[in-house]
Amino acid sequence: MKINWGTGIVIGMIAFMGFIMFMVITMMTDKEYDHDMVTENYYAKDLVYQNEIDAEKKANSLTSKIKIEKSSEGLHIYFPEELQEKNVSGSIQMYRPSNEKLDFQIPLQIENSTMLIEDSKLVGGSWKVTIDWEMDGEQYLFKKAIVY
Incomplete structure (x- = not known):
């Protein structure tokens, strides 16, 4: 044929x-x-975006910046000294862009201006760290992308 x-x-x-x-x-x-979508409630989160911008500006206006360092123990987060003497409450959210199942959130527990996230909770690769806290009735926000 x-x-x-x-x-x-x-x-x-x-x-x-x-x-x-x-x-x-x-x-x-x-x-x-x-x-996966970046966040489940994308549109609701978009409505409060200006509050996040204001909180980030307040965090940037502190006397020193938050520093994040990798060590054999895990992830050390160094906070400004002015947070030590105040009543601070908040949380740290670890977001893994490649796998939603690895995301976690822990309460803020600052000791001697530092906090440690244990190595057992982290997997090597790209992370987005969001630290959200309240101090003296005002909201603060710090965001940073890291590679662990």
């Missing part, structure tokens, strides 16, 4: 569309290719 050029083009188009459909279905159903 001889196939003319018109039939060949139709067969090629059908094969290409079949391949694309196979790839789309594979990407949508296979857990290996799971693409």
Whole structure:
């Protein structure tokens, strides 16, 4: 049987569309290719974004900046001295962009202007650290992307 050029083009188009459909279905159903949203409540979080900007400005206006250092024990977070003498409450959120299951949040417990996040809680790779605290009735926010 001889196939003319018109039939060949139709067969090629059908094969290409079949391949694309196979790839789309594979990407949508296979857990290996799971693409989570950055946050579940994206639009609700967007509405309070100005509050985050104001809190970051307040954190940047402190006498010294928060420093994060990697060590064999884990992640050391060094806070400004002015937080030591005040009543500070807040949390540290560790966000892993590549895997939602590794995200965690811990309460802020500052001892001698430092805090340690143990090595056992962290996996090597990219992390986004968000430190959110309240001091003297005002909100403060510090964000930093790190590689552990």
